[in-house]
Amino acid sequence: MRRYLLDxxxxxxxxxxxxxxxxxxxxxxxxxxxxxxxxxxxxxxxAYFQEYxxxxxxxxxxxxxxxxxxxxxxxxxxxxxAVNIVVCSIDRLKATWKIVFAKNxxxxxxxxxxxxxxxxxxxxxxxxxxxxxxxxxxxxxFGYARxxxxxxxxxxxxxxxxxTRLGVYGVHLSIVLLLIGxxxxxxxxxxxxxxxxxxxxxxxxxxxxPAQSKALDFEVLCEDFDVSFYDSGAPKEFxxxxxxxxxxxxxxKKDIIVNDPLRYKGIxxxxxxxGPLPPKEVTLSxxxxxxxxxxxxxxxxxxxxxxxxxGGRFVIKDFDNAFQFRGRSIGEAFSGFLxxxxxxxxxxxxxxxxxxxxxxxKGNVAVSVADYDxxxxxxxxxxxxxxxxxxxxxxILLIVGCYITFFMSHQRLCIDIVKKGEKSIxxxxxxxxxxxxxVPNRLKKISKKLTKLA
Amino acid sequence: MNSSFLLSITxxxxxxxxxxxxxxxxxxxxxxxxxxTWTAIVGLAGNTAGIxxxxxxxxSLGIGHAPLSNLYESxxxxxxxxxxxxLVIERKxxxxxxxxxxxxxxxxxxxxxxxxxxxxDRIQPLxxxxxxxxxxxxxxxxxxxYAAFAMAFGISWMYLFKQRDxxxxxxxxxxxxxxxxxxxxxxxxxMFGFLFLTVGIITGAVWANSAWGRYWGWDPKETWSLITWFxxxxxxxxxxxRGWHGKRIAYLSIIGFVAVLFTYFGVNYLPGLHSYGA
Ligand code: HEM
Numbered sequence: 016m017r018r019y020l021l022d023x024x025x026x027x028x029x030x031x032x033x034x035x036x037x038x039x040x041x042x043x044x045x046x047x048x049x050x051x052x053x054x055x056x057x058x059x060x061x062a063y064f065q066e067y068x069x070x071x072x073x074x075x076x077x078x079x080x081x082x083x084x085x086x087x088x089x090x091x092x093x094x095x096x097a098v099n100i101v102v103c104s105i106d107r108l109k110a111t112w113k114i115v116f117a118k119n120x121x122x123x124x125x126x127x128x129x130x131x132x133x134x135x136x137x138x139x140x141x142x143x144x145x146x147x148x149x150x151x152x153x154x155x156x157f158g159y160a161r162x163x164x165x166x167x168x169x170x171x172x173x174x175x176x177x178x179t180r181l182g183v184y185g186v187h188l189s190i191v192l193l194l195i196g197x198x199x200x201x202x203x204x205x206x207x208x209x210x211x212x213x214x215x216x217x218x219x220x221x222x223x224x225p226a227q228s229k230a231l232d233f234e235v236l237c238e239d240f241d242v243s244f245y246d247s248g249a250p251k252e253f254x255x256x257x258x259x260x261x262x263x264x265x266x267x268k269k270d271i272i273v274n275d276p277l278r279y280k281g282i283x284x285x286x287x288x289x290g291p292l293p294p295k296e297v298t299l300s301x302x303x304x305x306x307x308x309x310x311x312x313x314x315x316x317x318x319x320x321x322x323x324x325x326g327g328r329f330v331i332k333d334f335d336n337a338f339q340f341r342g343r344s345i346g347e348a349f350s351g352f353l354x355x356x357x358x359x360x361x362x363x364x365x366x367x368x369x370x371x372x373x374x375x376x377k378g379n380v381a382v383s384v385a386d387y388d389x390x391x392x393x394x395x396x397x398x399x400x401x402x403x404x405x406x407x408x409x410x411i412l413l414i415v416g417c418y419i420t421f422f423m424s425h426q427r428l429c430i431d432i433v434k435k436g437e438k439s440i441x442x443x444x445x446x447x448x449x450x451x452x453x454v455p456n457r458l459k460k461i462s463k464k465l466t467k468l469a
Numbered sequence: 470m471n472s473s474f475l476l477s478i479t480x481x482x483x484x485x486x487x488x489x490x491x492x493x494x495x496x497x498x499x500x501x502x503x504x505x506t507w508t509a510i511v512g513l514a515g516n517t518a519g520i521x522x523x524x525x526x527x528x529s530l531g532i533g534h535a536p537l538s539n540l541y542e543s544x545x546x547x548x549x550x551x552x553x554x555x556l557v558i559e560r561k562x563x564x565x566x567x568x569x570x571x572x573x574x575x576x577x578x579x580x581x582x583x584x585x586x587x588x589x590d591r592i593q594p595l596x597x598x599x600x601x602x603x604x605x606x607x608x609x610x611x612x613x614x615y616a617a618f619a620m621a622f623g624i625s626w627m628y629l630f631k632q633r634d635x636x637x638x639x640x641x642x643x644x645x646x647x648x649x650x651x652x653x654x655x656x657x658x659x660m661f662g663f664l665f666l667t668v669g670i671i672t673g674a675v676w677a678n679s680a681w682g683r684y685w686g687w688d689p690k691e692t693w694s695l696i697t698w699f700x701x702x703x704x705x706x707x708x709x710x711r712g713w714h715g716k717r718i719a720y721l722s723i724i725g726f727v728a729v730l731f732t733y734f735g736v737n738y739l740p741g742l743h744s745y746g747a
Contacts, residue, residue: 038703410675
């Protein structure tokens with residue numbers, strides 16, 4: 016029974032050591048990821064229903080295509096890849112470890128003679144002399160070098176960058192770090208948002224998924240929000256002046272702009288949107304048709320006032336930030352009621368950008384908006400992600416690991432010097448564990464240097 | 470002379486260089502080949518000057534920023550990197566035929582940028598989200614990677630043609646480098662491209678985290694760059710298994726570059742945001 020279990024575990028282990036599995040998994044991830052780019056993710060069921068019809072909707076829903084990157088099967092693929100990487104790396108690390116940390120590297124002259132790339136030189140000096148000339152150069156450019164006496168001369172063995180064989184394990188470990196970091200983030204972090212009106216403060220935010228509110232253990236005050244524009248009308252900068260309050264006392268002040276968030280107690284606040292708030296106070300202008308005089312009056316929203324020259328009373332009811340007029344937005348607009356002393360109230364539209372608009376009504380007085388207090392709210396993205404440092408460590412390891420794996424190799428060199436009459440015959444042979452086609456070139460360079468010295 | 474005009478001229482210079490490379494290959498003449506190299510170098514000088522001039526122009530408009538902020542500018546930079554990478558390889562491998570398969574890509578990139586009515590060459594002010602050094606690193610790294618993949622794409626086709634002609638009968642294929650060399654060059658370029666794509670995706674993630682507080686959001690462009698990355702990771706692993714050499718690797722390399730193109734252009738036709746303005 017026990018044996019049976021062990022065999023079983025062993026065959027599972029073997030299954031995950033296969034590099035074929037990783038090829039299949041990587042390709043599957045590539046292909047399935049496409050689905051989520053063709054179907055917009057995380058929209059409302061109603062929107063999908065309308066877009067795809069009932070039949071497709073059901074099928075897509077069964078396969079979680081509407082939130083596929085969080086679906087069980089996509090996550091399963093990622094977990095399988097992670098297991099694959101870990102098992103495969105452990106399985107091979109044993110052998111690599113032995114090579115990398117061998118006390119005295121083993122060199123085999125006959126293997127260099129038979130299997131390595133080589134250059135042959137003929138020099139006038141004796142092996143003894145050549146050895147003394149070559150040795151300093153070789154031990155300078157290679158980390159490890161040793162000389163052995165042979166039947167007819169000497170043999171210098173050298174090598175460098177043995178440790179680069181570990182680079183690929185760095186790459187694989189970095190993938191594991193990325194996955195662990197994102198897991199930490201999704202368990203202990205959150206992703207939310209909050210809108211703060213200028214001059215006001217909040218102590219809770221909204222979480223996106225699942226939708227709920229979350230209390231903060233401090234208060235955030237937005238003292239000021241500013242948006243500036245280029246001449247073309249495109250936005251140039253969004254800036255919120257934020258203050259963190261603990262027990263009502265300010266502890267941190269910072270102006271945040273896009274790309275420069277505020278961080279406090281592991282919580283980050285990013286400038287992400289803004290919008291206008293309904294104004295409190297409006298300056299109205301009344302122009303009398305009879306006398307041609309214009310009057311200005313400050314009113315509060317909803318406050319009734321008397322119109323000069325006994326024109327009746329006026330009240331502002333509503334503010335719209337992008338009023339639709341005949342299917343087009345005409346920008347900010349107020350609406351209100353004019354109540355003549357006799358007769359029925361008349362609804363009046365006051366578009367801010369078109370002060371002459373009400374003159375078209377041909378009433379006794381024309382009303383327009385002279386000014387109002389423009390107030391904004393700032394929209395902040397509020398996140399906490401304690402896993403981000405693990406992810407960033409993974410990023411660095413991934414880049415460094417890839418560089419080592421791709422561009423550095425374990426290089427070995429063997430210079431065999433054999434006496435032949437008055438001369439010496441020198442064989443310069445070398446191997447590398449990667450980029451093998453580059454070896455002959457490297458040997459040529461070394462041979463050139465050796466010839467120059469001798 | 471403004472930068473757009475200079476870059477339009479560069480387009481034609483690259484076109485001429487590509488033509489000369491092809492002519493030198495087809496007619497087996499040395500002279501057009503040498504001319505081609507010089508033409509490519511002149512084009513590169515024009516391309517470089519165009520980028521610098523555009524940079525200066527943006528400052529004199531009072532909206533100074535590195536010229537890497539929209540589709541036009543990225544295509545110009547893409548062409549620049551292709552030619553740089555190619556010229557390095559030409560020097561190293563002393564073979565100009567590769568130019569016949571790769572310089573046309575630089576010409577196409579610039580021609581598309583200069584001539585397509587959908588692409589504006591106006592210098593636009595930077596939107597707030599784009600004001601980040603991470604973004605500059607991101608664009609540079611991505612396009613160096615893409616240029617290497619573009620070269621690998623051209624070389625994969627060369628490999629596929631060459632390996633069919635085992636007896637060396639074809640006159641046209643005779644001067645190609647040996648299949649082993651093409652296969653190795655393909656691999657080298659893909660490693661180089663993979664490293665830069667990795668750096669590109671990572672700097673993009675760091676930028677997203679500094680602008681929106683999330684390093685990954687599965688938006689279509691991000692996802693497609695990851696798909697591309699998966700394809701090339703598959704290739705690198707497949708290469709280490711016996712039997713996956715040469716042809717299959719060349720196919721994977723071609724598929725990988727199609728994914729690059731889709732990440733770059735195709736994504737704009739998908740539902741979603743990321744495009745440069747978002
Ligand atoms: C996204 C995930 C992965 C990435 C980015 C990645 C990256 C790499 C890279 C860059 C190399 C070096 C390739 C070369 O030398 O040309 C490599 C080698 C390798 N990878 Fe992966 N890998 C991933 C997943 C896996 C998985 C799941 C396995 C599981 C079997 C695996 C097994 C190997 C093996 C066995 C090697 C060869 C190591 C050696 O030369 O001894 N990799 N990987």
